[in-house]
Amino acid sequence: MLRLLETEPMHGYQIVSSIEERTAGAWKPSPGAIYPTLSQLEDEGLITIERENGRKVATLTTTGREYIETALADAPDPFAGFDGGSAERGHLRETLRELHEVTRRVARTGDPEQTAAVDTILGDAIKQVYLLLAGVDRTPPAAADTVTESADPDDEQ
Structure with missing residues (x-):
């Protein structure tokens, strides 16, 4: 201000x-x-x-x-960085608005199982965003490249 x-x-x-x-x-x-x-x-x-x-x-x-x-001489401009990328921020705001709306709907009309599932989903999403901010690789591990050997010894012949 x-x-x-x-x-x-x-x-x-x-x-x-x-x-x-x-x-x-x-x-x-x-x-x-x-x-x-x-x-x-x-x-x-x-x-x-x-x-x-x-x-x-x-x-x-x-x-x-x-x-x-x-006191504010070295403080960054609080409004810097808002001139570009506003479309991306606008999209994120819209996504959050939709998420809020559907979460409220589940809270009002969902059964206990649905409510618990949404709570888990949102908890996982929060963790993923924190990992993203921390720079942690969130890529799921790739399928093993090694060939699995058969449990049946007769298959080896």
């Missing part, structure tokens, strides 16, 4: 919209995340909040600007 307010004073809805726009829709914070944070930043003296045209507008204070220049 401080990075956004560095460019111009904003009200809460503008902050939500700016974050959504700068993250190519990957994150749209809720008002429940924005307004308490603004209050905290105000309590810390980093911003001031004043009413303008019926809206509470947040503005960086001198202390807030100094904080950005010192």
Whole structure:
């Protein structure tokens, strides 16, 4: 939020919209995340909040600007990397939305056996994603290349 307010004073809805726009829709914070944070930043003296045209507008204070220049000087741009690849992220979001929807359906209407099976499937998926992030080879082992000998000694003749 401080990075956004560095460019111009904003009200809460503008902050939500700016974050959504700068993250190519990957994150749209809720008002429940924005307004308490603004209050905290105000309590810390980093911003001031004043009413303008019926809206509470947040503005960086001198202390807030100094904080950005010192404490955040080496911090990476929180919005970097959202300009490319948004189609892939959009596809992943859609996949997660569908997964959430079908999981809720099983939770509402599935029998205990189905619910347990989905729990196992999702647990395995979580493990696989962690292995992927850790760089672990998740390729299933290839079939043995060796020829299995017959258990019947007469077959060897």
